[in-house]
Amino acid sequence: MFKLGLTGGIGSGKTHVANLLASWGATVIDTDLIAHQLTAPGGSAIDAIRESFGPELIDMNGALDRARMRELVFSDASRRAQLEGILHPRIAQEVLRQAQEATGIYAVFVVPLLIESGRWRDRIDRLCVVDCEEETQIARVQARSGIPAETIRRIMAAQVSRGERLAAADDIISNMANTSLSDLEKQVLVLHKAWCNLA
Ligand code: ATP
Numbered sequence: 001m002f003k004l005g006l007t008g009g010i011g012s013g014k015t016h017v018a019n020l021l022a023s024w025g026a027t028v029i030d031t032d033l034i035a036h037q038l039t040a041p042g043g044s045a046i047d048a049i050r051e052s053f054g055p056e057l058i059d060m061n062g063a064l065d066r067a068r069m070r071e072l073v074f075s076d077a078s079r080r081a082q083l084e085g086i087l088h089p090r091i092a093q094e095v096l097r098q099a100q101e102a103t104g105i106y107a108v109f110v111v112p113l114l115i116e117s118g119r120w121r122d123r124i125d126r127l128c129v130v131d132c133e134e135e136t137q138i139a140r141v142q143a144r145s146g147i148p149a150e151t152i153r154r155i156m157a158a159q160v161s162r163g164e165r166l167a168a169a170d171d172i173i174s175n176m177a178n179t180s181l182s183d184l185e186k187q188v189l190v191l192h193k194a195w196c197n198l199a
Helices: 014-023 031-038 048-051 066-074 076-100 134-144 151-158 164-170 181-198
Strands: 002-009 027-030 107-110 126-131 171-174
Touching: 002 014, 014 048, 014 126, 014 181, 027 066, 031 076, 031 107, 031 126, 048 066, 048 076, 066 076, 066 151, 066 181, 076 134, 076 151, 126 164, 126 181
Parallel strands: 002 107, 002 126, 027 107, 126 171
Antiparallel strands: none
């Protein structure tokens, strides 16, 4: 099966693009969604997180306290590596399982840290980057979640730069401040047709 990697910085529009591709028949495997499931109440990463980080990182419902963990790992790289050590192998296992069951025209792997993690490039046939200005990333994430701008900047500082991401891309979707959702959809449709041909 043809495998597309879809990446982009926080708030760039990956999820929106992935939803369009899914609605047109691609199988979307979203590592962010998998990470959320692993850290939801009863998720398979909860016990390991409690053991490594302490019960104060788990909320009353038994889910990861996301805001607290965000503040911790984006101010301390070693804690971030520790969390990744818990999550990444579990995510990889679930990605493999979903990929084996994929029945779409092609598979899309949505991976926020695809370029950073290094291991992904040889698992995909083509890499698409969703690009936007850094200020737009901050504005979109704030509008959606209310995460403080300072925290968003620290998350962005832990990701590769916009330039490095663009340099690694085979295809680029431009989702700037002035890109309307219908403009975005038109761009994605052109690429989707090309990927269908490759598939
Ligand atoms: P994250 O890495 O934080 O998960 P993401 O890359 O998946 O983010 P989305 O969730 O798709 O990004 O988009 C971020 C927010 O910006 C969403 O609320 C989305 O609806 C909005 N958005 C994305 N693109 C546009 C656009 N062109 N016009 C208006 N709103 C947009």
